[in-house]
Amino acid sequence: KAGVTQTPRYLIKTRGQQVTLSCSPISGHRSVSWYQQTPGQGLQFLFEYFSETQRNKGNFPGRFSGRQFSNSRSEMNVSTLELGDSALYLCASSLTPPGGAFFGQGTRLTVV
Amino acid sequence: KQEVTQIPAALSVPEGENLVLNCSFTDSAIYNLQWFRQDPGKGLTSLLLIQSSQREQTSGRLNASLDKSSGRSTLYIAASQPGDSATYLCAHWVDSSYKLIFGSGTRLLVRP
Numbered sequence: 001k002a003g004v005t006q007t008p009r010y011l012i013k014t015r016g017q018q019v020t021l022s023c024s025p026i027s028g029h030r031s032v033s034w035y036q037q038t039p040g041q042g043l044q045f046l047f048e049y050f051s052e053t054q055r056n057k058g059n060f061p062g063r064f065s066g067r068q069f070s071n072s073r074s075e076m077n078v079s080t081l082e083l084g085d086s087a088l089y090l091c092a093s094s095l096t097p098p099g100g101a102f103f104g105q106g107t108r109l110t111v112v
Numbered sequence: 113k114q115e116v117t118q119i120p121a122a123l124s125v126p127e128g129e130n131l132v133l134n135c136s137f138t139d140s141a142i143y144n145l146q147w148f149r150q151d152p153g154k155g156l157t158s159l160l161l162i163q164s165s166q167r168e169q170t171s172g173r174l175n176a177s178l179d180k181s182s183g184r185s186t187l188y189i190a191a192s193q194p195g196d197s198a199t200y201l202c203a204h205w206v207d208s209s210y211k212l213i214f215g216s217g218t219r220l221l222v223r224p
Contacts, residue, residue: 098205
């Protein structure tokens with residue numbers, strides 16, 4: 001059974017650009033959530049989607065957005081990138097929270 | 113405010129030692145608690161999931177316990193090996209919010 005797949009693995013962008021990250025959950029999992037990991041702040045919740053509906057959003061500016069498709073794949077978008085957006089972005093899928101969460105390998109975003 | 117604290121922040125032990133990693137949380141009304149392992153630059157690997165009605169879970173050399181009344185969970189690693197070197201994170205689900213609250217992790221080094 002394939003795990004959670006995140007693409008791309010690495011990205012380098014310049015300030016002011018926008019970026020889209022993709023996440024394919026484990027087959028059958030309908031919940032996808034996103035987290036940002038930085039050395040200073042640790043792991044912080046961005047948002048969670050279930051059956052194409054955002055059920056919760058973390059304390060991030062509106063530049064961070066996401067969506068989920070009918071096949072449960074999810075994308076997150078960050079517009080007008082800032083240096084502070086440099087982080088490891090992790091996607092997790094769950095059958096139904098609060099069941100076990102399974103994470104992908106992450107996308108390392110570097111903003112220069 | 114819901115917080116998760118992990119002690120110690122870092123640990124260095126010789127191979128073969130049994131060790132205990134601690135996790136404490138402020139919200140006694142938690143749902144399931146999960147332990148993860150993270151290798152440098154990688155995603156999170158789920159180790160153990162303890163459901164709120166359970167007291168412990170075991171997988172191989174790993175044993176995790178949960179005491180909701182005291183707000184504590186421990187991860188016990190038996191007969192540690194160099195391959196166990198990684199950062200260990202605990203996290204719990206927040207009721208009806210569909211998100212995990214993470215501790216800052218314990219960085220473990222097992223010396224050959």
